[in-house]
Amino acid sequence: MNRTIIYTISNPQYLRMLEKCSTFDQLKQIHAQTITVGLARFTYITSKLLAFSAISDIDYAQTILNQISMPTIFDFNTMILGYSKTSKREMGVLLYAKMRNEGIKPNARTFPVLIRTCNCLRSLRQVHGQVVKYGNVSDVYVTSLLISMYSSYKAIELAKQVFEESAYKNVVCCTSLITGCFSNGLIDDACKVFDEMPERNDVSYSAMISGFVKNELFNEAIQLYLRMINCGVGNPNRSLLLSVLNACGAVGAFEIGRSIHCQLVEESFSVDVDFGTALIDFYAKCGDIEKAKDIFNAMPYKDVAAWSAMILGLATNGKNETAFDLFEEMEQKGPVPNGITFVAVLVACNHKTLLKKPWSILGKMSKVYDVELTIEHYGCMIDLLARSGQLKEAEKLIKLMPMKPDGAIWGSFLHGCLTHNAIHLVETAGKRLLELEPTHSGRYVGLANMYASNGSWEGLIKLRKMMTERRVAIAPSWSFIEVYGNVNKFFVDDQCHPQAKDIHDVLKLLKIVLMN
Structure with a gap:
């Protein structure tokens, strides 16, 4: 006699199967079984299926949602989050409208994911209106997201308005506005927000330093980093150190950049491929190409960015033929070259012995590697x-x-x-x-x-x-010089430095020595 097994919501078998599920095909098989044995009618099971499928296939997840007779706010939040991570972001806003038409009110988790689905300024303003309507303006995370999103759509005045109307101008909101100001070219505004912050942490310093670097204010970035170290504000995070290394490379602040490298080694900081690439770029720009080569050779894994940085570093330090040899080595045993790699290779061709190479390189780009010029x-x-x-x-x-x-x-x-x-x-x-x-x-x-x-x-x-x-x-020409770990910016005929007279006297003496 056949035995009938009755599955109930308390039976954890399918929940365990979902937890162990590693592929989307397995997920679909489990879904099919839940339908066969009648578990698909249980909201808890379908909600779990929905959560897992929203990560892998949003269209399949939408099918599951359509089959749920009474979807909950949890289900809608799951789907909106899923859409926010796809190219169909606008579907998240439409799904929210459907949710409201069905009489389901948003909760604290709805707006953080809904804001991310806005693919235009108009959509963002509509969602902002819903945030105000349901009283979520006091949510610091929501406020921070609104500031970030308005800034990304170049609506910086609206971002400032959200910030000013916020009751809690904490480090999170301030940092979001700082990043937004920098991305819109408002350097002074970003500095003003930073200076008026009641408290600062490594994240806010990182936002400022990153903003300075992206706007090519390298000396300002380095000075703020040194100020942070002197103030003892926590430990510099990964993003901050990468930004400072970029700044040091740009102005030739060798001692400061090298001290960061030493700090990474002493503190056993994880020098991954990103840090390795940044160090290669830094040492190459400062003229220590041998150190850059040492770091490159010591890296256990090198991605296309690391190879490209090393090729460019060799090329800009007069090692053009070595750079071209490294590119040929990359073709044999390295990652597939990309557009940035070929920029580095073309720079390497700027040598009398390699002048015939560029045309063949361009042909190889399109025909062999399918890289668009x-x-x-x-x-x-x-x-x-x-x-x-x-x-x-x-x-x-x-x-x-x-x-x-x-x-x-x-x-x-x-x-x-x-x-x-x-x-x-x-x-x-x-x-x-x-x-x-x-x-x-x-x-x-x-x-x-x-x-x-x-x-x-x-x-x-x-x-x-x-x-x-x-x-x-x-505009007067200017340059940088590093003296005892301090980076000094100077202009042509600069008289602003407190030791300007002594500096000019030494320059005159050097001129006489060189002429003789």
Whole structure:
């Protein structure tokens, strides 16, 4: 006689099966079994199935949700979260509307996931209205998300409004607004929020330092890091140290960057592939290419970013042929090269022994690796051609580009024209460049020098008149120098430093020694 087994909600068999489920196919098999034995009618089981499937296949999860006769707020929250992690984010907002039409009210977990599904400013404002309606404006996490999302849609004034209306301006909300201000180019506003914070932690310092680095304010980033260390504000987190290393590499702050490396070693900090790549980039930019090679060789795992950083580091330190050899080694036993790798390889080709390589590299990019040529690749090629005096080829390539050439490309071409005294091409390049960058003082200076050296006084007068009309001020040149672990920024004929007189006296002495 066949034995009938009656499964009840207390039977944990299928729950254990769900916990052990490792593939989506297994999940579908378990779902089929629950339907066969009649467990699909139990909300607890279907909710579990829904939660697991929403991670793997949102369409399948939607099918399960449609089969639930009385879905709960938990089910809707699960699905909205699932949609927020897919390309169908807008479906989360539509699902929320369906939920409200069915009379189900949102709870504390609804809005944090719902905000993430907003794929446009209009949708975000509608959700914000629901947040206000149901009294969730006091939720710090919700406030922080609203600030972040408004900032990402360039609605920084709305982000500020949310912040000002918040009753709790804690470190989380302040940090979100700081990040938003930086992403919208409002450096002073970000600094103001940071300075007015009642308390600061490593996350808020990290947001400031990262913001400075992304806006190329490298010295400010380093100074704030040193201030943080002196104040004893916790331990610098991973993101913060990566940002500081990038800043140190950009300005050549060798001692500070090396101290961070030593700190990582002393504290047994996990130097993963990201840190390894950052250290390679740092040492290469500071000219210690041997140290960069040591780190690269010691890395147990190297991803495409690490290989690309090492190739670029070798190329920018005059080791062009070694860089090209490393690329060939990467092709044999490394990861598949990407677009960034090929930028590094093209930079490496900027050497008289490798000038014939770039065209074959471009062919290999598209035919072998299916890598699409970007404006950066074209920029490298045009720079190579212009530097080597192949100006006609460079001009032809500019005309054949599928995208509009930017200021960097016309700048490279103009520099090549000036270097090789191709006066007939300078006018065209200069005109295009000034159309793209009408307030870039450096472009005017280059053209002015060319006009002056060739005695073209009429052209020089016209150029100076154009600068006056456009109110272009010549920005003073500046650089950095690291002295005893302190990074100092200085300008041409700088008199602001407290030891300016002594510095200029030493410079005059050095000039005399060099002349003799």
